[in-house]
Amino acid sequence: MLARCYRPKLSVWAALCVLVLCWFYIFPDYSVPRDKDIVEEVLRQGDVWHKNQTGIDLYRKLLTECCNPKRMFAVTKENSPMGKVLWYDGEIYHWHTVNNDTYPLFVQGSPLQLPLKKCAVVGNGGILRHSKWGRDIDQADFIMRCNLPPISKKYVEDVGTRTHLVTANPSIIEKRFKSLLWSRKAFVDSMKVYGSSYIYMPAFSMRPGTDPSLRAYHALADSNSSLTMLFANPEFLGTVGKFWKTHGVHARRLSTGLFLISLALGVCDEVTAYGFWPFSVGLDGQPISHHYYDNILPYKWFHAMPEEFVQLWHLHKSGTLRMRVGQCPSQNGGS
Numbered sequence: 358m359l360a361r362c363y364r365p366k367l368s369v370w371a372a373l374c375v376l377v378l379c380w381f382y383i384f385p386d387y388s389v390p391r392d393k394d395i396v397e398e399v400l401r402q403g404d405v406w407h408k409n410q411t412g413i414d415l416y417r418k419l420l421t422e423c424c425n426p427k428r429m430f431a432v433t434k435e436n437s438p439m440g441k442v443l444w445y446d447g448e449i450y451h452w453h454t455v456n457n458d459t460y461p462l463f464v465q466g467s468p469l470q471l472p473l474k475k476c477a478v479v480g481n482g483g484i485l486r487h488s489k490w491g492r493d494i495d496q497a498d499f500i501m502r503c504n505l506p507p508i509s510k511k512y513v514e515d516v517g518t519r520t521h522l523v524t525a526n527p528s529i530i531e532k533r534f535k536s537l538l539w540s541r542k543a544f545v546d547s548m549k550v551y552g553s554s555y556i557y558m559p560a561f562s563m564r565p566g567t568d569p570s571l572r573a574y575h576a577l578a579d580s581n582s583s584l585t586m587l588f589a590n591p592e593f594l595g596t597v598g599k600f601w602k603t604h605g606v607h608a609r610r611l612s613t614g615l616f617l618i619s620l621a622l623g624v625c626d627e628v629t630a631y632g633f634w635p636f637s638v639g640l641d642g643q644p645i646s647h648h649y650y651d652n653i654l655p656y657k658w659f660h661a662m663p664e665e666f667v668q669l670w671h672l673h674k675s676g677t678l679r680m681r682v683g684q685c686p687s688q689n690g691g692s
């Protein structure tokens with residue numbers, strides 16, 4: 358009798374426990390360092406940096422094992438033949454089956470000419486403004502940029518001019534180019550600044566992103582653009598997301614910059630990251646804008662850029678990659 362009375366209560370407790378566990382899985386208990394503490398930590402470290410080949414080899418091995426960036430970062434005819442099901446990484450249950458319309462749009466195999474020696478990954482952080490890293494960035498062998506950023510004359514000194522791969526979020530196509538439903542000219546013209554680089558679009562991540570991405574492909578192809586469209590492989594994006602989750606990054610979705618750094622760590626001999634600084638003050642304690650070109654903040658809860666920065670800073674301190682924050686010493690009167 359007594360046991361029968363308690364049974365419902367036990368199941369309530371069990372359900373509560375499951376809920377709490379789920380809560381901690383989705384929103385784990387981690388502490389985000391304060392902007393001030395990060396600034397102090399970065400200033401303490403100063404310009405000290407030593408390349409660590411063991412760290413570089415280790416991360417290349419870990420990323421190759423989990424995510425195989427070389428083969429999987431883009432959708433190719435080799436990794437996604439006709440009939441292959443591409444599961445959207447940003448949706449719960451949605452897929453695209455490769456068909457006669459999409460298969461011809463994919464490049465044949467991995468488009469990267471490996472090995473890539475020095476890679477520069479350029480984030481869009483406001484820390485780049487007046488930094489004068491442009492010349493240093495332009496000296497890299499392979500330069501990656503995020504979200505079709507401006508690289509006009511106004512910013513050249515700070516961000517450089519050359520680009521080998523640039524990402525384009527479908528939401529930019531929707532907002533800036535009205536989904537390419539009315540005119541393609543503004544889009545095609547504004548892409549010329551990226552020369553003959555790869556344009557990397559997550560066409561199969563979220564449902565609303567597919568059509569604008571395919572329209573962007575056709576707009577470039579029909580205008581004989583010298584850019585090559587690469588569609589981000591949702592399997593790669595998913596496995597990279599899981600990789601960083603086990604390394605302390607708890608975001609609904611990784612930032613574009615971290616996807617590119619993961620690719621670079623997997624395929625480049627040396628990685629330098631610029632413009633990664635998701636904090637509201639610079640190293641001099643003065644307020645800075647979120648981007649080097651505007652101050653539009655990201656959606657709260659979507660990315661976890663400060664946690665990403667902490668992981669990247671660990672990699673910097675261990676000599677696995679180099680983070681460039683603050684100003685370029687050689688262009689600002691330093692050595």
Ligand code: CDP
Pocket residue numbers: 479480481482483503504526611612613614615632633634635636646647648655660662
């Ligand atoms: O699309 P998403 O919000 O990820 O990127 P974005 O605002 O266009 O910036 C490109 C990348 O730069 C981000 O994905 C971050 O990795 C990095 N970023 C940063 O570290 N700090 C900032 N204040 C802004 C961007």
